[in-house]
Amino acid sequence: MTTPIRERAPITRSVVVSAALELTRRQGLSGWTMRNLAAAVGARTNVIRYHVGNRADVEAAVVADVCAGISLPAHGEWAGWIRALACRMHAVFDRYPGVGAVAATGTGPAAPLLEAVAARLADAGFGAESGLAARAVLVEICMSRGAGLDLLIAGLTARLAGLGGDR
Known part of the structure; x- marks a missing residue:
């Protein structure tokens, strides 16, 4: 018998940036780590890097989203x-x-x-x-x-x- 696969929403750039925005809202831009972000989306840090990039890329996406508002x-x-x-x-x-x-x-x-x-x-x-x-x-x-x-x-x-x- 196989173990059922847990269903979850797919991880996308939008999902990662939304999670980073929420972490920034709660902890400040410098108050979270890539590991915190990965945990927030339920993935490993390499998945974050794949979808958005490194820490600087994630921060730039957060700043862009906030400034666009x-x-x-x-x-x-x-x-x-x-x-x-x-x-x-x-x-x-x-x-x-x-x-x-x-x-x-x-x-x-x-x-x-x-x-x-x-x-x-x-x-x-x-x-x-x-x-x-x-x-x-x-x-x-x-x-x-x-x-x-x-x-x-x-x-x-x-x-x-x-x-x-x-x-």
């Missing part, structure tokens, strides 16, 4: 737009500890956020300085919760006036 404000003057975006980013990053620090780089899966801020600042009149200003805004949003964003916006407003921007 941040909706951009529809419109408004640039400073109000940045404040609204900051509120949305904080609300999402609060649910996934550690992701904001990775997103602060503005690279990889967080690049669309940086590009959106840079485009909004370019529309406001920052021109060639919009990329650097966007990087400062993204770092400030991701890494602090104090009055730093208001100080940064005040400085950017003064700089915009010096550039002759009128938005």
Whole structure:
């Protein structure tokens, strides 16, 4: 007589990333290991590597998924737009500890956020300085919760006036 095979959902990239998101929500991005993740999906770590990749690949997938959940404000003057975006980013990053620090780089899966801020600042009149200003805004949003964003916006407003921007 043969032993019946236990039925379970197939392991896919989506299943692995969903489990990593849940671990990140509960323990923070750096609070879990590949073994924890493998146990969460009921597989060995080589199965995780097959479907997603190494630890850095899994983290990138988590950051990409979290960042994709941040909706951009529809419109408004640039400073109000940045404040609204900051509120949305904080609300999402609060649910996934550690992701904001990775997103602060503005690279990889967080690049669309940086590009959106840079485009909004370019529309406001920052021109060639919009990329650097966007990087400062993204770092400030991701890494602090104090009055730093208001100080940064005040400085950017003064700089915009010096550039002759009128938005």
